[in-house]
Amino acid sequence: MSIFSCLLAGLFLPLFPSSLVFNAVLRRLPHPWLPMVLLLVWPQIGLMLVLALEASPPDWVVPWALLTSALYALRALTLQDVRLWIGFLATSLWALLWLVVSGGGWAIAAPLHALGLSLPLVLLCLLGAGLTRRFGAARAGLPGGLAQSLPRYAGVLVVVVLAVIATPLFPAFFTMLGLVLHAAPAVPLTALALAGIWLLWSWAGARLLAGLVVGPAGGDGVADLSRLAAWGYVGVLAALVGAGIYGAMALT
Amino acid sequence: MERLVVLVAVLPLGSALVIQLFSRRLGGRAGGVSVAFAAVTFILAAAVLWQALAGRPPAITGLGGSWGLLLFDPLGSLMAVVIAGISLIVHVYSVRYMAEEPGYARFFVLLDLMTAALLVMVAAGDLITLLIAWHLIGVLLYFLLGQDTRSPSAYRYGLWTLLTYRIGDLPLVLAAGLLYHAYGTWSLPEIFAAMASRPDGHAVLGLALPEVVGALVAVAAFARSAQFLLHTWLPYTMDGPTPVSALMHAGIVNAGGFLINRFAPVFVHTDGVLPWVFVVGLLSAVMGSMLMLTQNDIKKALGYSTMGQMGFMIMECGIGAFSLAIYHLIAHGLFKGTLFLGAGSVIHGARRDDGVPKDYLYTFVVERRPARQRQPWLLMAAITLAVPVTILMVAHWLVSEDYFQKQGAIVLLFFGWVTGAQLIFATYRMRSQNPWRLVGLGVFSFAVVVLGYTLISHAFDVFLYPDPAIRLQIYDAADIPLLRFDVLVGVVTAVIVLGWLLTYYGERHDAPRGGQRRRVGATAYALVSREFYVAGIYDRLARGLLAISRRLNVWLRWA
Numbered sequence: 001m002s003i004f005s006c007l008l009a010g011l012f013l014p015l016f017p018s019s020l021v022f023n024a025v026l027r028r029l030p031h032p033w034l035p036m037v038l039l040l041v042w043p044q045i046g047l048m049l050v051l052a053l054e055a056s057p058p059d060w061v062v063p064w065a066l067l068t069s070a071l072y073a074l075r076a077l078t079l080q081d082v083r084l085w086i087g088f089l090a091t092s093l094w095a096l097l098w099l100v101v102s103g104g105g106w107a108i109a110a111p112l113h114a115l116g117l118s119l120p121l122v123l124l125c126l127l128g129a130g131l132t133r134r135f136g137a138a139r140a141g142l143p144g145g146l147a148q149s150l151p152r153y154a155g156v157l158v159v160v161v162l163a164v165i166a167t168p169l170f171p172a173f174f175t176m177l178g179l180v181l182h183a184a185p186a187v188p189l190t191a192l193a194l195a196g197i198w199l200l201w202s203w204a205g206a207r208l209l210a211g212l213v214v215g216p217a218g219g220d221g222v223a224d225l226s227r228l229a230a231w232g233y234v235g236v237l238a239a240l241v242g243a244g245i246y247g248a249m250a251l252t
Numbered sequence: 253m254e255r256l257v258v259l260v261a262v263l264p265l266g267s268a269l270v271i272q273l274f275s276r277r278l279g280g281r282a283g284g285v286s287v288a289f290a291a292v293t294f295i296l297a298a299a300v301l302w303q304a305l306a307g308r309p310p311a312i313t314g315l316g317g318s319w320g321l322l323l324f325d326p327l328g329s330l331m332a333v334v335i336a337g338i339s340l341i342v343h344v345y346s347v348r349y350m351a352e353e354p355g356y357a358r359f360f361v362l363l364d365l366m367t368a369a370l371l372v373m374v375a376a377g378d379l380i381t382l383l384i385a386w387h388l389i390g391v392l393l394y395f396l397l398g399q400d401t402r403s404p405s406a407y408r409y410g411l412w413t414l415l416t417y418r419i420g421d422l423p424l425v426l427a428a429g430l431l432y433h434a435y436g437t438w439s440l441p442e443i444f445a446a447m448a449s450r451p452d453g454h455a456v457l458g459l460a461l462p463e464v465v466g467a468l469v470a471v472a473a474f475a476r477s478a479q480f481l482l483h484t485w486l487p488y489t490m491d492g493p494t495p496v497s498a499l500m501h502a503g504i505v506n507a508g509g510f511l512i513n514r515f516a517p518v519f520v521h522t523d524g525v526l527p528w529v530f531v532v533g534l535l536s537a538v539m540g541s542m543l544m545l546t547q548n549d550i551k552k553a554l555g556y557s558t559m560g561q562m563g564f565m566i567m568e569c570g571i572g573a574f575s576l577a578i579y580h581l582i583a584h585g586l587f588k589g590t591l592f593l594g595a596g597s598v599i600h601g602a603r604r605d606d607g608v609p610k611d612y613l614y615t616f617v618v619e620r621r622p623a624r625q626r627q628p629w630l631l632m633a634a635i636t637l638a639v640p641v642t643i644l645m646v647a648h649w650l651v652s653e654d655y656f657q658k659q660g661a662i663v664l665l666f667f668g669w670v671t672g673a674q675l676i677f678a679t680y681r682m683r684s685q686n687p688w689r690l691v692g693l694g695v696f697s698f699a700v701v702v703l704g705y706t707l708i709s710h711a712f713d714v715f716l717y718p719d720p721a722i723r724l725q726i727y728d729a730a731d732i733p734l735l736r737f738d739v740l741v742g743v744v745t746a747v748i749v750l751g752w753l754l755t756y757y758g759e760r761h762d763a764p765r766g767g768q769r770r771r772v773g774a775t776a777y778a779l780v781s782r783e784f785y786v787a788g789i790y791d792r793l794a795r796g797l798l799a800i801s802r803r804l805n806v807w808l809r810w811a
Contacts, residue, residue: 023811071804078801084810147401148354158395167391168384177383177425184429185456191429195422202418203411206394210407214398248380249317 005053006061012046013098014091015061016068023087032129035083036122043094043114050101051110057102065098066193073200077207082128082138085208086121089164092197093117093172099179099190112247116171119240120163123233127157131212134222140211143218150224154213156233163240165205166198170237171244254313256300257324260332261371263293264339268364275357283347286360290336290343290367297329297336297371304329305715312377312441319438321377326716327513327578331374334582338503338589339367345593346495353493359399363499366392370503374510378438379428382514386424386472386507390417393504397492406491413485420475420482424511427468434461444517451521462521469515470529473569477508477562480536484787487543487555494592497551501558502589506581508562512569513578513716520725527732530570530663537563539784546780550599554591561588571660572730575712579705627687632680635691640672641665643699647706658727659737666741670748672698677752 011018022042029035050057072092079085094117100110130153131138146154166172176198183191225233267289271282278285304326314321343363350359369392373385390413397410432438434454435446447453447462454461473479478486486505490497512519512529519526540560547553561584568577608614644665679694680687717723731737782788 020808020811027811074797074801075804075808076801078798078805079810145402154401162391168387173384173387177380180425181429181432184426185433188426188457191426195425199415199418199422203415206407206411206414210404210411214401214404214407216402248319249315 003058005049006057009046009049009057010061012042012049013065013101014068014072014095015064015098016071019068019072019091019095023084023091026087026090027083032125032132035086036125039086039090039118039121039125040115042090043097043118044111046094047097047101047110047114051107057098061098062102062190065095066190066197069093069095069197070193070200073197073204076204077200079204079208080140080211082124082131082140082208082212085204086124086128089201089204090118090121092201093121093164096175096179096194096197099183099194100175103179103182109247113171113175116175116240116243116247119236120160120170120172123160123236124157124164127153127160130225140208141215144211145213145215145217147213148215148217149220149222152227152230153225156225156230158209158213159237160233161205161209163237165201169241169244171240171247174244174248177248254311254322254324256296256303257311257322257328257375258313260293260296260300260336261322261368261375263289263296264364264368264371268361268368271357271364272361275361278357280351280356282357282360283343283350286364287340287343287347289364290340293367293371294333294336294340297332300324301329301333310441312439314377319378319380321381321439322372322375323377323440324375326718327510328375330578330582330716331510332371334585335367335370335374335503338499338585339363339370341589341593342495342499342502345498346493349495350493353399355399355401359396359493362392362396362399363495366396366499366504370507373507377440379431379440379443380438382440383421383425383428386476387421389504389507390414390421393417393496393500396496396499397489399493399496400491403491409485409488409491413489416475416482416485420472423468423475424472427465427472430456430461430465430468440514447521448517460521460523462518463523463525466515466519466522466525467528469511469518470525470532473508473511473566474532475508476511477505477566478536478559479508479532479563479566480539480559481786483536483540483559484783484790486559487547487552487783488787490549490551490555494596498589498592501554501592502585505558505562506565506585509565509569509577509581512566513574516574516717516722516726519574520722520729522729526570526572526730528570530567530730533563533565533567533570535563536560537567539563542780543783546777550595551592554588554595558584558588568664570730571663572658572727573660573664573709574726575716576664576709578716579709579712627680632676636673636676636680639676639695640669640698643672643695643702644668647699647702650703651706651710658724659731660727662737662741666744668702672702 007015007018011021014022026035026038029038069092072088072095076085076088076092079088094114097110097114097117100113101107128138134150135143143149146157163170163172166176176194180191180194180198183194267286270289271278271285275282304324308324310323310325312321312323343360346359346363350356353359366389369385369388372381373389376382376385394410394414397413398407400406431443435443437443437446451462452460456464475482489500492500537560540556540558540563544553544556544560547556561580565577565580565584568574568580648661648665675694675698676691679690713723717726732740779785
């Protein structure tokens with residue numbers, strides 16, 4: 001794979017600094033549906049490019065991808081805006097797809113891994129749009145205390161964030177598990193880096209949730225998520241869990 | 253039997269689902285429903301244990317794939333009963349305790365999910381199932397500790413717990429990766445069998461695979477069991493509801509001891525891991541006990557007490573007394589759970605009346621009148637040194653004649669002797685009107701504790717590790733070179749005896765503290781009261797990382 005192809009693919013499977021493009025685009029998209037489409041399509045374009053070349057990425061891509069992932073995971077720790085947080089987590093998650101495509105037998109399932117990583121982000125984007133509609137912004141601390149004021153909304157939000165940060169039994173967990181398990185015997189340093197990135201995601205997720213969900217009730221008179229919508233989210237999340245388990249069973 | 257094992261793990265999940273789906277209809281009855289499920293789970297777990305006690309051979313069952321396996325064996329069945337029992341008590345206690353709290357149904361859903369995760373953890377028959385349960389316990393504990401969603405401090409300290417648990421998850425993931433790569437299977441029994449047939453068959457970075465895996469498993473256990481340097485979350489997580497504290501201290505924090513026992517077939521092939529486990533446990537026991545003594549908050553003192561107890565438990569693993577660690581974690585779980593659940597009402601009751609009957613025993617023990625004449629110190633010193641040794645020797649001889657051939661047993665005896673001697677020494681210093689009666693009471697209590705502990709732990713040994721060869725192998729894995737061992741025992745004995753002499757000398761001469769001694773004492777006290785600055789250092793590190801994160805975001809304009 002040539003350097004040019006790598007850099008082009010690095011726009012879609014984000015490698016710093018081309019990752020700045022994706023985050024700038026995501027931030028500027030006005031309509032809530034467009035970011036969702038972008039989140040689904042962007043990594044798939046990258047994977048199509050990489051897989052179409054039918055050549056393994058050069059060796060330097062993996063450490064660069066790890067650095068990109070770690071950089072965005074670290075930067076996500078202090079974000080309060082939900083849209084920005086989604087962009088940074090997406091960058092951090094998708095950068096690791098380079099490890100999937102470098103992993104030989106894994107490469108064929110890479111689009112499914114990408115989908116498993118992106119779908120919770122899409123759900124979070126949808127929830128973020130709902131918060132913006134209700135409160136004018138989707139930011140931690142504004143208004144905060146969702147568990148008190150919008151318990152159903154808060155419940156769904158918590159589970160979706162857990163799905164994003166690779167909590168069992170969501171697909172991202174099995175992707176991460178697979179990456180660490182494959183890296184541990186061959187390149188222990190890579191496994192340690194992956195473990196560190198995973199830890200940062202947990203920290204970033206917990207900080208975001210604490211800002212949104214915890215605290216005294218705010219935003220009186222704002223409507224909670226409807227029962228139907230809540231069931232819709234639960235259905236998608238259950239499907240994600242099912243897909244994660246099925247995928248892991250098939251892979252092992 | 254396999255179905256029963258699956259049911260034990262699935263019932264709490266069913267309870268969580270029922271409560272979540274029908275929470276509005278159930279209202280205040282959600283607690284009752286959860287208790288009913290917990291009671292049935294406990295009965296089934298007891299039935300599984302009964303089967304194990306009856307000698308039914310280990311079995312494994314699963315979803316049909318290469319993971320999702322549940323193992324029925326003595327360790328899993330014993331731990332399942334302990335967890336189901338403690339969970340049932342916590343459930344019953346919570347029905348009324350949490351009645352006035354918001355999120356009543358959510359609490360029981362989380363409690364049931366936690367019970368399920370714990371039960372799956374102890375019954376996990378493969379690495380992936382174990383990892384999933386191990387990981388989920390940390391996440392669920394975070395939300396249980398933050399049950400009061402109005403309290404940012406509960407979430408702040410919950411975050412410490414979550415991060416420490418995540419730090420502990422990662423070595424286990426790495427260990428799983430190494431084992432899978434080496435043996436090509438997730439199944440724990442298959443991995444252990446393959447390792448037993450060729451212990452030196454695989455190496456990682458030039459080290460034998462069992463050594464590396466053993467070390468990683470030990471680190472995972474340290475994080476879960478609040479060992480020194482990974483302990484800061486434990487004493488600070490008191491903002492959570494009392495039942496959660498009870499469950500955490502009685503059933504979650506001791507998972508480290510369980511994990512080391514589960515991986516016993518790996519540890520028997522290690523050479524240098526267990527002695528380090530012993531050192532970490534010893535350090536945690538000493539630090540935890542020391543920190544406990546300087547707390548003025550009863551719950552925080554209980555937290556540090558748990559750290560000390562977990563140190564003892566890990567230390568027992570480090571000397572090869574694996575089954576003793578399981579007995580210890582069960583005993584600790586029961587008494588610490590009781591303390592947490594009872595602390596509030598005891599404090600409340602003591603405000604009105606201390607409840608201690610002013611009878612003869614009270615007067616004898618508490619309101620002591622010093623004897624006119626003290627017993628000869630040589631006689632008392634002889635009793636102090638000889639009586640505990642005799643009791644310990646007899647107790648262990650009853651269990652096994654070759655017990656004294658194992659280094660681990662010698663260490664246990666040594667600690668028992670120090671404790672017994674300390675007890676008699678302290679009794680002598682109390683200056684009672686009737687010193688023989690007081691010493692007699694002390695010696696009797698000591699004998700009961702030692703005999704009980706020895707006989708019960710032997711029973712655990714036979715039940716958990718029926719093959720005597722494995723028991724011997726575990727002790728062998730914990731051994732260090734004989735000369736180093738003898739020197740260590742000698743040095744520790746000298747330090748302890750010197751400490752006693754200094755205390756005795758100081759009290760006898762009532763020596764006034766000079767400037768130098770006072771300064772050293774004040775520095776030591778400041779160090780302990782600030783908890784060795786460990787939490788402060790972590791806090792600084794975390795703030796530093798957050799500052800870097802902010803700076804990077806500003807430089808890169810949030811893109």
